[in-house]
Amino acid sequence: MKARVLEIRKGVLNKNDEIARGLRERLHAAGVLTINLVSSPGTGKTALLQRTLRELREQGSSVAALVGDLATDNDARRLAEAGVPVKQINTDGRCHLEAQMVSDHLSDWDLDRLDYLFIENVGNLVCPSSYDLGEDLRVVLLSVTEGEDKPLKYPNIFNSADVAVLTKMDLAEACEFDIEAARANIAAVRPGMRIVSTSAKSGVGVQEWLSCLAEEKQSRLVGV
Amino acid sequence: MHELSIAYSLVEMAGESAREAGAVRVRAVHLRLGALSGVVRGALEFGYEIATADTLLAESRLHVKELPVRVYCGVCRKEVELKSVQRFRCPECDTPSGDIRQGRELEIESIEIEMPE
Numbered sequence: 001m002k003a004r005v006l007e008i009r010k011g012v013l014n015k016n017d018e019i020a021r022g023l024r025e026r027l028h029a030a031g032v033l034t035i036n037l038v039s040s041p042g043t044g045k046t047a048l049l050q051r052t053l054r055e056l057r058e059q060g061s062s063v064a065a066l067v068g069d070l071a072t073d074n075d076a077r078r079l080a081e082a083g084v085p086v087k088q089i090n091t092d093g094r095c096h097l098e099a100q101m102v103s104d105h106l107s108d109w110d111l112d113r114l115d116y117l118f119i120e121n122v123g124n125l126v127c128p129s130s131y132d133l134g135e136d137l138r139v140v141l142l143s144v145t146e147g148e149d150k151p152l153k154y155p156n157i158f159n160s161a162d163v164a165v166l167t168k169m170d171l172a173e174a175c176e177f178d179i180e181a182a183r184a185n186i187a188a189v190r191p192g193m194r195i196v197s198t199s200a201k202s203g204v205g206v207q208e209w210l211s212c213l214a215e216e217k218q219s220r221l222v223g224v
Numbered sequence: 225m226h227e228l229s230i231a232y233s234l235v236e237m238a239g240e241s242a243r244e245a246g247a248v249r250v251r252a253v254h255l256r257l258g259a260l261s262g263v264v265r266g267a268l269e270f271g272y273e274i275a276t277a278d279t280l281l282a283e284s285r286l287h288v289k290e291l292p293v294r295v296y297c298g299v300c301r302k303e304v305e306l307k308s309v310q311r312f313r314c315p316e317c318d319t320p321s322g323d324i325r326q327g328r329e330l331e332i333e334s335i336e337i338e339m340p341e
Contacts, residue, residue: 002339006245008332012234012255095226127226129262130330155309156262159322191312191320 016131019099023106023134030111033217034119036133038157039141040150041123044167046075047200048141048209049118053082055210056116065118066105068097075120085109096127099134116213125154136220137213143167144177148185155189163194163212170199230263230330231271238335239280247337252285254336258329259293259309284336293327 011017027034037045049065056063064085067075076088087105089097102119111117119135121128140161142150145168151158158164164186172179179197186195196212198205234253242250257263265288272286293306297314303325304314313320 001249002341003251003336004339005334005336006241006247007334008238008241009334010237010332012230012237012330012332014237015233094229126262130226130230152310156260159260159309159312159324160262187320188311188313189309191322193322 013130013132016099019103020132020134023099023103024136027111027117027134027136028221030114031221032111032114032117033137033213033221034117034133034135035137035139035213036119036121036128036135037139037141038121038125038128038161039123039143039167040125040146043123043141043143043146044200045120045123045141046078048165048167048198049120050079050082051200051203051206052118052209052213053079053084055206056213057082057084059210061115062113063116063118064109064114065120066102067120068101068122070094070122079120091122095122095124096131097121097133098131102133115217125150125157129157129160137162137216139163139165141165141167142182142186144169144172144175148178148181151182151185151189158186158189158193161190161193163196163216164190165209166195166197166205168199168201169197169204170202225267227263227267228271228274231268231275234272234332235275235279235281238332241332242280242335242337245337246339247280248340249338250281250284250335251338252287252336253281254287254289254333256289256291256329256331256333258291258327260324260327261330263330265290289333291326291329294325295321296323296325297321298323 039045053063066087068089070093073088076086079086089101138161196209198209238253276282294303297304299317299319
């Protein structure tokens with residue numbers, strides 16, 4: 001047998017990355033800021049998103065959400081209560097969303113009429129870090145009930161994110177949550193990352209979070 | 225665990241390249257794997273065996289080259305290697321840096337193929 005070495009030099013997730021690039025271009029052309037929310041199960045992605053969708057809608061922004069879950073459409077039903085377009089992406093047991101799934105679920109939405117698209121990823125701090133979904137912002141959520149050292153345990157996902165949101169701040173005292181330690185741990189794995197402290201329940205920090213989104217939209221989509 | 229789906233993507237990509245080159249079999253795959261790729265080596269190797277079954281890559285070897293994270297330190301004005309992914313600071317001057325120059329790779333470098341006689 002004649003053997004030889006063939007140079008490839010290509011990313012294993014090249015196909016996903018190409019689809020994500022195409023998506024990002026389409027969404028940018030339509031003036032949409034896309035946000036990929038990642039966290040452990042139970043951190044409060046859906047609760048924060050519910051509140052965010054409602055507030056943005058009241059401000060007159062046009063918003064929509066895609067929700068990834070291994071099974072059930074409970075989250076999509078919860079979010080639909082905010083009165084905005086919501087679609088469930090059922091991953092059939094897969095632990096993360098991929099760009100193709102996002103693309104498939106956008107086909108019948110008029111992107112030109114949208115301002116913000118939220119993608120709630122599957123609750124998982126490991127697998128979603130490898131997959132670009134065409135988002136502008138990857139937002140990692142950490143709840144005060146999870147402990148301050150989560151960023152050190154899952155450095156990859158924190159490092160791949162653009163903004164960190166602390167959730168359930170209304171429980172911080174009861175959990176003896178050390179916010180300075182949490183901030184230091186986030187900074188250790190992702191120096192300079194913006195951190196917003198919120199409670200979807202009490203409303204603390206929600207305005208700051210909304211300003212953060214507006215600023216990102218302004219800076220990333222200006223002139224598009 | 226997403227390493228199995230990564231293994232399938234890897235096998236698909238390597239298989240396509242091998243077929244295009246007219247190969248009859250793939251003997252080995254050389255992979256570059258960064259410490260921030262989000263992929264666990266052992267799990268990927270396990271998934272590789274499953275994903276290669278009944279393909280051109282059946283019984284091929286997966287060679288993994290693990291790459292540490294390298295960042296650019298603006299104070300030292302050079303690229304430095306991090307000792308830990310839990311500490312994004314220059315190991316020499318302790319300045320924080322998130323300017324990653326290496327560590328996210330999940331890339332097929334090359335494959336060893338067998339050609340027909």
